[in-house]
Amino acid sequence: MSINDLMSYQDVVTYLHGKNRTKHLLFGNGFSMSYNSGIFSYNALSDFIEKIDDELLNQLFASLNTKNFELIMQQLDSFAEIAKIFSSDPDLVSKIEGASDKLKTSLIDAVKALHPEHVFTIPEEKCKHCFSFLQSYLENGGFVFSTNYDLLPYWVLLRNKSAVAIDGFGRDLENDGDEFIPDESREYSELRWGKYKDSQTVYYLHGALPFFDNGVDVIKETYTTQHYLLDNIKARMEKKEYPIFVTAGDGRQKLTHIMHNKYLSHCYDKLTCIEGSLVTFGFNFGEYDTHLIDAINKAAHYGKKSGGKLFSIYIGVYSDDGLHHIENIRSRFKCKVNIYNAKTLNIWGH
Structure with missing residues (x-):
């Protein structure tokens, strides 16, 4: 058939x-x-995660064994606040915030590329x-x-x-x-x-x-x-x-x-x-x-x-x-x- x-x-x-x-x-x-x-393509909005050229983010996704970006973003935000209190290394906070900004920017770019501009x-x-x-x-x-x-x-x-x-x-x-x-x-x-x-x-x-x-x-x-x-x-x-x-x-x-x-x-x-x-x-x-x-x-x-x-x-x-x-x-x-x-x-x- x-x-x-x-x-x-x-x-x-x-x-x-x-x-x-x-x-x-x-x-x-x-x-x-x-x-x-x-x-529009299959999994277009989630595929961007795999294409992010950032070693820290890739390691984070791998260690948490998830592609749930919402969870990752929340983890990064929490980690940055904890690092400000417990770490004396200013580069650590900067590194975390930089990874968070990169993930956020990548998502926004993917969303805008994926859609018509407005209704x-x-x-x-x-x-x-x-x-x-x-x-x-x-x-x-x-x-x-x-x-x-x-x-x-x-x-x-x-x-x-x-x-x-x-x-x-x-x-x-x-x-x-x-x-x-x-x-x-x-x-x-x-x-x-x-x-x-x-x-x-x-x-x-x-x-x-x-x-x-x-x-x-x-x-x-x-x-x-x-x-x-x-x-x-x-x-x-x-x-x-x-x-x-x-x-x-x-x-x-x-x-x-x-x-x-x-x-x-x-x-x-x-x-x-x-x-x-x-x-x-x-x-x-x-x-x-x-x-x-x-x-x-x-x-x-x-x-x-x-x-x-x-x-x-x-x-x-x-x-x-x-x-x-x-x-x-x-x-x-x-x-x-x-x-x-x-x-x-x-x-x-x-």
Whole structure:
């Protein structure tokens, strides 16, 4: 069998509609590559770690056995403060701070190289076309899961103001009290995750660049009239605040990172209890994605007695090699596996 013998995306949609079954979406880097393969590539944001020409940083990544840049940045910040107190060697502090600055600068450069400059750079027609694709899941009771940490899906949903695209973030009234407060005098917090988590429909399984963990709350950075989103993200990083996202590592390392963050663990837990069918696009279930296969298998057993479980998964492939890969790992899934031709899905209206 070749990719040309597979069902089309429209075949998948038509079949699930006939079954009256809720469908959910899981997409990976292929979603962004289909927008522009010239600037988006697999693991582009994590690959920069391996390309940093700094002996100290390379030794640090190796000794901690992690590519979790958020952890490394925090370790460097803490180490620098400790060194100021306990070390009489000024060169040591300078060396640590220099490594920290180099890592931070490299990340910012990688982010900016990876993205369009801002949300309005995405052509209106492409933005609307992509939104229609995402909305077809959200408006019919489904959830959207992303393993990407780039800004494309965030921008598309923000620009089109979907009433059902809920990421769980909201603002709290800071000067709430017994007395009446007129609207113009009300003070609101930053966007904090949790206020709308019970009605959440969009889940970033590996985090996203606008999300920051301040130790108490998970905060979402926003676009402002003064600065574009990437500029605000850069400003936070310069204040030693770092985006939440799960970078390279095997499935176990990724799951460990996920379970130590309340936002990420909530998103993962939601994937483990979805019902109906799951459609994937631009996600190849590679050797480092075992944690997501485990989550899907949990969903296949969730509510088994009541019938409210995940019945099937529809995996999109782009090539015969991709088809053969999914055929080879089909037995790892505990629900019915169907494969469709991902080339028949035009997300961005090219």
